[in-house]
Each structure stands twice: as C-alpha cells, then as structure tokens.
Amino acid sequence: MDDAIKRNDLSHVVAADRAHVWHHLSQHKQYEKIDPRVIVEGKGLRVWDATGRETLDAVSGGVWTVNVGYGRESIANAVRDQLLKLNFFAGAAGTVPGALFAQALTEKMPGMSRVYYSNSGSEANEKAYKMVRQIAHRRHGGQKWKILYRERDYHGTTIAALASGGQEERKMQYGPFPEGFVPVPHCLEYRSQWGEVSDYGLRAANAIEEVIEREGPDTVGAIILEPVTAGGGVIPPPEGYWPRVQEICRKHDILLIIDEVVCGLGRTGTWFGYQNYDIEPDIVTMAKGVASGYAAISCTVTTERVFEMFKDDAEDHLSYFRDISTFGGCTAGPAAALENMRIIEDEGLLDNCLKMGDRLMGNLHALMEKHAVIGDVRGKGLFCGAELVADRATKEPLPEKQVAAVVAAAMARGVQIGMTNRSVPGLNNTLTLSPALVVTADEIDRITDAIDGALTEVCGT
Numbered sequence: 001m002d003d004a005i006k007r008n009d010l011s012h013v014v015a016a017d018r019a020h021v022w023h024h025l026s027q028h029k030q031y032e033k034i035d036p037r038v039i040v041e042g043k044g045l046r047v048w049d050a051t052g053r054e055t056l057d058a059v060s061g062g063v064w065t066v067n068v069g070y071g072r073e074s075i076a077n078a079v080r081d082q083l084l085k086l087n088f089f090a091g092a093a094g095t096v097p098g099a100l101f102a103q104a105l106t107e108k109m110p111g112m113s114r115v116y117y118s119n120s121g122s123e124a125n126e127k128a129y130k131m132v133r134q135i136a137h138r139r140h141g142g143q144k145w146k147i148l149y150r151e152r153d154y155h156g157t158t159i160a161a162l163a164s165g166g167q168e169e170r171k172m173q174y175g176p177f178p179e180g181f182v183p184v185p186h187c188l189e190y191r192s193q194w195g196e197v198s199d200y201g202l203r204a205a206n207a208i209e210e211v212i213e214r215e216g217p218d219t220v221g222a223i224i225l226e227p228v229t230a231g232g233g234v235i236p237p238p239e240g241y242w243p244r245v246q247e248i249c250r251k252h253d254i255l256l257i258i259d260e261v262v263c264g265l266g267r268t269g270t271w272f273g274y275q276n277y278d279i280e281p282d283i284v285t286m287a288k289g290v291a292s293g294y295a296a297i298s299c300t301v302t303t304e305r306v307f308e309m310f311k312d313d314a315e316d317h318l319s320y321f322r323d324i325s326t327f328g329g330c331t332a333g334p335a336a337a338l339e340n341m342r343i344i345e346d347e348g349l350l351d352n353c354l355k356m357g358d359r360l361m362g363n364l365h366a367l368m369e370k371h372a373v374i375g376d377v378r379g380k381g382l383f384c385g386a387e388l389v390a391d392r393a394t395k396e397p398l399p400e401k402q403v404a405a406v407v408a409a410a411m412a413r414g415v416q417i418g419m420t421n422r423s424v425p426g427l428n429n430t431l432t433l434s435p436a437l438v439v440t441a442d443e444i445d446r447i448t449d450a451i452d453g454a455l456t457e458v459c460g461t
C-alpha cells in the first residue's frame with residue numbers, strides 16, 4: 001500500500017494543504033520550513049502518509065476516535081447504501097437509521113431512553129447545558145441554573161463548553177465566558193490536594209459538596225464529569241469516589257451529566273465508562289467512538305424522567321426543547337453507528353479491549369521499573385496514560401518540550417503515541433495511549449517497545 005502511495009506523487013496535495021489548510025491546535029510557523037503531515041490511507045491500526053511512510057497508530061486517529069480501526073468496508077457500505085436511500089432530513093422528523101440506532105443504543109444503557117442527535121462532542125454537551133437551563137426556568141423558578149465541572153476535565157471547544165472546561169490553557173485568551181459554570185477539585189490521587197491520605201476518593205467527592213454548599217444547593221442544577229478524565233491526564237476515579245458523588249447529586253437534586261465523548265463506545269472494556277462504576281446518570285453525552293469517525297455523529301441521551309420534563313404542558317408554547325442541529329438529521333451518522341456497534345459486538349471487541357488493556361498496563365508497569373522518568377501509570381481498558389516526571393520523589397513534571405521529544409522519538413520508531421497538550425499549565429506531561437479495540441498482542445508490544453526506546457533516547461535509562 002505504501003508503494004502505491006509512493007507511485008502516486010502527492011506533492012501537489014501537500015502543497016495545497018500547506019498553502020490553504022488551517023490545522024487544528026497547530027502553530028503554523030513550523031510549516032514555513034517543513035511540510036505538514038497529510039494522512040492518506042488507513043487499515044486496522046496502520047496509517048500511511050503522503051510520503052508513503054507507515055505508522056502504527058496508538059491513539060485511534062490522534063484523538064481516541066477510530067475504535068474499530070481503519071478501512072472498515074462494511075461501515076462504508078452501510079453509509080453508502082443509506083446515502084443513496086435518504087441522506088438527510090431535518091430532525092423534527094425521524095429516519096430509519098436514526099430510530100434503529102436510538103433503540104440499539106438505549107438497549108446498552110439501562111435506565112436511559114431518549115437520544116438527541118447532533119454532530120460533535122461539544123455540541124452534545126451544549127444540548128445538555130440547554131436542557132439544564134430550561135429545567136431551571138421551568139421547574140425551579142429560574143434557580144438551579146449553575147453547572148459544576150471538574151478541574152482537568154474537558155467538554156469541548158465552543159465558548160460555553162470551554163466555560164465548563166477544567167483545562168486553563170485551552171481557555172486562555174478566549175474569554176469572557178458565560179456565567180454559571182463553577183469548578184470543583186480534580187480527583188487525581190497522584191497529585192493529591194490533601195497529601196497522602198487513605199480516603200482520597202471520599203475527600204475528592206466531598207470537595208464537590210463543599211462547592212455546592214458554598215454556591216447554595218438551590219442554585220446548582222447539574223454537574224458534568226468525565227467517567228475517566230481523558231485529555232486532562234488520563235485519570236480513572238479513585239476508590240470510593242463515584243458512590244459518594246452519586247449520593248451528593250441525589251441529596252441536592254443535582255442532575256448528573258456524564259461526558260462519554262472519549263469512553264463511549266467500548267474504550268474502557270464496557271460499552272460506556274460510567275458502567276464500570278455503577279453510576280446512574282441523568283444525561284449521557286457521546287461522540288467520537290459512536291461511529292469510530294466513519295461519519296460525524298453525537299448523542300445526548302437522557303432518562304425518561306428528564307425527557308418528560310419537556311412535554312408535560314402542551315399548551316405552553318415555550319415548554320418543549322426548542323433546539324435544532326441541522327446536521328443532526330444526517331443519516332450517515334446513525335447508519336455508521338449501527339454497523340460500528342455490530343462490529344464491536346460480533347468481533348468481541350469489549351473482551352479484546354480488556355485483555356489487550358491488561359497487556360498494555362502490564363507493559364507500562366514493566367517500563368516504569370526500568371525508567372525512573374515514569375512517575376505514574378494509569379488507565380482503564382485501552383485508555384492509558386504514563387505521567388513523566390523529572391524527579392520521582394518530588395513529582396516535578398518533566399518539561400513539556402521533553403515529553404514532546406519522547407512522542408517524536410516514538411514516531412521516529414514508527415509508532416504514534418499522544419501526550420496531554422495545551423491542557424493544565426505546567427502539567428502537560430502525560431503520555432496517552434488509546435489504540436483501536438482490534439489491537440493485537442504484537443501491536444501492543446510494538447507500541448511499548450517504541451516508548452521504551454524513545455524514553456531511553458530522550459531521558460536516558
């Protein structure tokens with residue numbers, strides 16, 4: 001395949017890209033000297049760029065998305081067939097794949113029953129916020145309009161989603177932000193705010209209640225949390241955290257919004273991340289892995305209780321959810337999502353995720369024995385992080401430039417890994433790994449071998 005790419009001279013494509021594409025999250029000064037990377041083809045976990053170079057992608061398209069791997073003909077066929085039948089109709093009406101995917105999805109989510117379609121994770125979260133605000137107006141006399149979010153979590157790139165983002169570097173220079181989004185402390189035990197304690201999870205959850213009490217429980221309508229924080233450092237919840245969070249939400253009548261944009265579907269070895277922790281959410285948002293990037297789709301899924309609050313007064317012309325997302329009516333999304341779900345199920349990918357996740361974690365722990373620069377290894381399923389430190393005792397973070405050099409050195413070994421970036425100032429020091437759920441044992445070993453070599457090259461042993 002790389003030979004075919006080499007045979008096709010793609011220099012005009014690279015030139016067009018360099019001249020006209022404004023890349024995401026990129027400082028473009030570098031492209032005055034070097035070419036931007038243009039990805040041409042993918043199969044399984046492998047991708048080829050415009051120069052014909054092959055890379056093993058350990059981050060599912062860079063941002064934990066391509067969960068079933070590249071080159072899935074059956075998804076392409078499902079989308080093609082659906083597009084020829086009906087490509088779009090505005091979401092005030094139903095479509096065949098929209099209805100069938102909503103049914104299939106909610107079957108995987110006991111307690112949840114309604115699916116609202118849009119196009120991106122940010123948008124799915126915006127919908128959730130609008131629901132909370134409207135509930136506040138209709139049920140709580142305009143009170144309970146505040147939405148809590150957690151330090152280090154990320155919920156998207158639009159202005160309101162950024163307002164609810166716990167990664168200061170993403171927010172800088174984009175304010176002022178809308179009111180009513182209030183931070184609660186992070187739950188990363190490795191960087192405990194209370195020193196070494198035996199009940200860290202409980203303390204981190206109780207810290208949420210302190211914020212609620214400070215703000216006034218009757219002003220707080222919802223809290224949004226990632227089940228496992230992704231870009232903020234790959235942070236699985238500490239022991240005892242979730243049961244207490246759930247208890248606090250119930251006590252203060254606060255809606256629990258779970259952001260599954262990274263964990264859904266399958267990334268942690270269960271359909272959804274929250275299902276690892278016995279959580280009963282009110283609203284669940286999802287995007288990336290819903291159709292593995294074969295089509296744009298996001299969903300805001302609610303309980304029937306939340307849904308009912310928007311239909312109880314048919315005489316009031318303001319009482320229903322007056323929201324629309326034009327491309328939420330594209331049928332390619334749910335058509336791709338249905339086939340994506342079938343693949344996960346029929347190929348036993350949740351099981352593979354758990355097995356390969358164990359292997360990945362085991363390999364990372366072995367690397368930790370060898371490389372003092374690894375301060376902590378964390379993760380769930382095929383969603384792992386290794387936090388790099390200049391000094392294990394003080395936990396001083398490895399400078400971001402050196403972490404980036406490790407990523408570059410892995411790339412030079414043919415493996416693309418990720419790192420937290422432009423998130424928490426001074427703490428962009430965690431390597432991130434999220435290979436497709438079809439990853440094999442050999443590929444896992446290739447990924448960790450590349451990290452081993454990269455750490456030796458950049459940091460010494």
Ligand SMILES: Cc1ncc(COP(=O)(O)O)c(C=O)c1O
Pocket residue numbers: 063119120121122123154155156157226230231259260261262287288
């Ligand atoms: C946890 C989480 N929520 C929301 C988003 C936003 O999704 P999108 O980029 O599709 O708007 C992201 C994106 O990385 C994410 O990681």
